[in-house]
Amino acid sequence: MSAESGPVIFIDDDEDVLRAATQMLKLASFSPSVFGSAEAALARIDGNFDGPVVSDIRMPGLNGLQLFERVKAIDPEIPVVLITGHADVELAVAAIKDGAYDFISKPYANDRLLVTLHRASEKRRLVLENRRLRDAVVRSAGDIPLIGEAPTMIRLRETLSQIADTDVDVLVEGETGTGKEVVADLLHRWSRRRTKPFVALNCGALPESVIDSELFGHEAGAFTGAQRRRTGRIEHSNGGTLFLDEIESMPPALQVKLLRVLETRQITPLGTNETRSIDLRVVSATKADLGDPAARGDFREDLYFRLNVVTLRIPPLRERREDIPMLFGHFLERASKRFSRPVPDISAGVRDRLASHNWPGNVRELVHFADRVALGLEGLGTLIASGRKEQAVSSLPLSEKVGLYEATVIRDALQECGGDVRRTIEVLGVPRKTFYDKLKRHGIDAADYRKTAIG
Ligand SMILES: Nc1ncnc2c1ncn2[C@@H]1O[C@H](COP(=O)(O)OP(=O)(O)OP(=O)(O)O)[C@@H](O)[C@H]1O
Ligand SMILES: [Mg+2]
Structure with a gap:
């Protein structure tokens, strides 16, 4: 029946x-x-x-x-x-x-x-x-919401709430700045693991020399200089979530070691023969399409299959343009609050840019753009850059006009290079010292443009 x-x-x-x-x-x-x-x-x-x-x-x-x-x-x-x-x-x-x-x-x-x-x-x-x-409403109103009403984003939120409280390992795929870390964070916070640590590892940024003790820990005396016992980051995430960021840049040696951990769910700290079982949920993030052998490079296929029990793909902002106004409004309000300024009116220039720009830096680029608009810098910079005249700018002395323009160029370059100072210096073609002097003069903090480092 x-x-x-x-x-x-x-x-x-x-x-x-x-x-x-x-x-x-x-x-x-x-x-x-x-x-x-x-x-x-x-x-x-x-x-x-x-x-x-x-x-x-x-x-x-x-x-x-x-x-x-x-x-x-x-x-x-x-x-x-x-x-x-x-x-x-x-x-x-x-x-x-x-x-x-x-x-x-x-x-x-x-x-x-x-x-x-x-x-x-x-x-x-x-x-x-x-x-x-x-x-669901309470969830979507959480303090780091995943904003977006494009059908792909609604579906993403639904899938997230369905799988958050399961133990399946998840691979999050998306271009830079699309919100991979936001998604990883939500997977953690919407699970019963939320009371345990969320440990983020930037797989490309770990110097090879410290990888082992950093990840797996060591006993006191395991090697010269190891005075005290140290719990590795993987063990530290026991019961919680291990977030492996930028897995596409993981060195091959680390790939082998991680694969073993993922298969056995055990670690062996340096200087011990003892294996310790760990209760892990692994969320990894990549900018590359690792499912495509051509894009995979030297990333191990077996590790790829191990990590992507479920893949969540976050579309780039240009494929969900309908979300741009809502996201921008949210970031502008937040930035104005942070800088203690009134929320500015949106000028025609800003509106134009929102509608026509391609947003290669995705949501992160939009966040920084909103910051500049909140500070009243954006209109000036673009107007000067495009050679058009405007009252406020034309009444400034030449040196200040040039200064504003220079600050905008530096911010754009930092944006483009994800806050990587070395690359920004290359792109701008200025001596290192000059670059730092200029950052100081314009009150720019390169860290604001940097992506999350080792969590
Ligand atoms: N849908 C969204 N709603 C609200 N904020 C978002 C959304 N997507 C991204 N953000 C914000 O955009 C910024 C970039 O997001 P995040 O760090 O998660 O990107 P990412 O995909 O990890 O980028 P990268 O590959 O460069 O590390 C963060 O400030 C984040 O809070
Ligand atoms: Mg990230």
Whole structure:
């Protein structure tokens, strides 16, 4: 028999009644669970129970009214239907006032009970559905929300909430600045691992010489200079989430070691022979399409398959342009607050750029653009750069105009190079010292443009 009418808990101390009820409920395509006592039923009821509870009032042990009080304490929105003898009608009416769903007097026609149960089931389904929706809203309003109403982003958020609280390893794929770390962070925060550490490792940024002790830890005296025992970062993430960032730049030697850890879920700290089991959830991130052998380079295929039990792809911003205004509005407001300035009006120039720019740096580039707009720098820089005149700028002395232009050029270069100072200096073709002098003069902090380093 199908279970399309949903579960029902039915309680009566009379076995014949239970047998008859089971048959009747199954025929009406409910899936009944029947119990001979309130105590036995209560052991099975929690806040997720998705159906009504039907109980006789007169029973040895806990009676139906006491059962109702207990169920109410578990979840006041579980519908409880009481079956009453003639003498108990007044009590049953009082229970209704107290929140019981309905009462039915003996003797009753099956249809009467079934109609009530269908309505009660439907009500319960709606209650639970509303709770799920409410939870989803609370989640999306979290402090690092994953903003976006493009269909791909809505789907991404749905998938995230479905898999966050499972232990599957996840590979997050996306261009620079698309929000890979935001996604990794949400996977952690929406899981029961949230109370344990989120450990981020930038796989390309670890110097080979320290990789082993950094990742796996060591005992005191394991090597010269190892005075004290050290817990490695992988062990530190025990019970929590290990975020492997930029896996495409992981050195081959590290790939081999990590593969072993992922397969065995064990580590062996330096200077010990002892293996320690660890409870890990691994989220990794890559800018490259590692599924494509041409793009994979020297990344091991076996490690790739180990890491991508589930792959989440975040589309670049240019493929979800409808999200740009909302994201920009959010970042502009946040930046204005941070710089203690009023939220500026959006000029035609800014609007143009939002609409026409290709955003190769994706959301991160948009964040920095909003920062510059909040500081009132953006309009000036672009106007000067494009050689157009504007009152505010034209009234400035030449040296300041040039200064503003220079600051914009430096910011753009830093942006382009993801805050990598060495590359920025190359791109700009200035001596190192000059570059640092200019950063200082314009109050630019290269770190603001840098991506997350070792967590
Ligand atoms: N959908 C989004 N909603 C709100 N903020 C976002 C969103 N996507 C990205 N951001 C913000 O954009 C910036 C870049 O995001 P993040 O660091 O997660 O990118 P990434 O994909 O890890 O980039 P990279 O590959 O360069 O490390 C962060 O400030 C992040 O908070
Ligand atoms: Mg990142």
